[in-house]
Amino acid sequence: METIQLLVGASATVIASLIAASVTFLVAVFTKESKISEFRQTWIDELRNDLSEFVGIWYFLSHEFEDAAKRPEFISSREFWVGLKPEVLRVEQLQARIELRLNPAEHVELTKQLQALAKLESFIGQPFASRKDAINRFITESQRVLGVEWRVVKRGEPTYRWVKRLSLAAVIVALVALAWLAGLAEHIGSAP
Numbered sequence: 001m002e003t004i005q006l007l008v009g010a011s012a013t014v015i016a017s018l019i020a021a022s023v024t025f026l027v028a029v030f031t032k033e034s035k036i037s038e039f040r041q042t043w044i045d046e047l048r049n050d051l052s053e054f055v056g057i058w059y060f061l062s063h064e065f066e067d068a069a070k071r072p073e074f075i076s077s078r079e080f081w082v083g084l085k086p087e088v089l090r091v092e093q094l095q096a097r098i099e100l101r102l103n104p105a106e107h108v109e110l111t112k113q114l115q116a117l118a119k120l121e122s123f124i125g126q127p128f129a130s131r132k133d134a135i136n137r138f139i140t141e142s143q144r145v146l147g148v149e150w151r152v153v154k155r156g157e158p159t160y161r162w163v164k165r166l167s168l169a170a171v172i173v174a175l176v177a178l179a180w181l182a183g184l185a186e187h188i189g190s191a192p
Contacts, residue, residue, distance in 0.1 A: 022170070029163045037153050044149050047101050051142045054094040055135060057087050058117055062131050065124045075124060091118060102145075110145050113138045 064084060068075040081088075095118040102111055116122075117138055123131050 022167075026163065026167060029159060033159055033163075040149060040153050043101065044146055044153070047098065048146055050094050050097050050101070051146075054091065054098065054114075054117075055139060057091050057094070058120075058135060061087055061091065061120055062123060062135075065120065066128065066131075069124055088120065091120065107145055110138075110141045113141055 061084065065075070068080055074080050095114060098114055099111060104111060113134075117134060123134075
């Protein structure tokens with residue numbers, strides 16, 4: 001009987017230290033993954049802001065080019081381009097900001113469409129439907145990328161999901177082990 005009490009005492013100590021270590025590990029993982037999700041959400045918000053500003057300025061410039069195309073001599077004048085300098089510069093800045101936020105391996109299509117739209121002069125003289133189609137494809141692809149990233153935030157980072165599943169499995173194993181030990185203790189206690 002003394003051996004069983006020593007075994008139970010030692011087991012309780014080991015189990016308590018395992019629980020404490022597990023809790024410490026889980027808190028560290030969840031804190032880190034929570035911070036990564038927070039950074040990802042900030043990245044999504046800033047990307048959305050840059051994309052929407054890019055689209056807004058692009059619409060403005062597109063209409064300016066459409067009006068100027070009716071006067072070919074004006075579109076090639078310095079006055080026309082100087083008048084649009086702040087907007088053209090902002091489009092270039094936004095293009096750079098957006099491209100630097102995108103992963104070239106993951107966001108190939110969005111990057112390609114962004115680069116095409118940023119070549120503003122290529123849209124001079126194009127019909128409105130063609131310009132509208134190009135910007136709509138860009139908006140659709142932007143929404144797809146933002147949606148994918150939002151789903152990652154909503155579900156949690158991959159490490160978080162993995163640790164969460166592993167923790168659930170550990171809890172189930174621990175409950176089964178406790179039930180087994182309780183049955184064993186009852187069996188040993190009722191033995192003659």
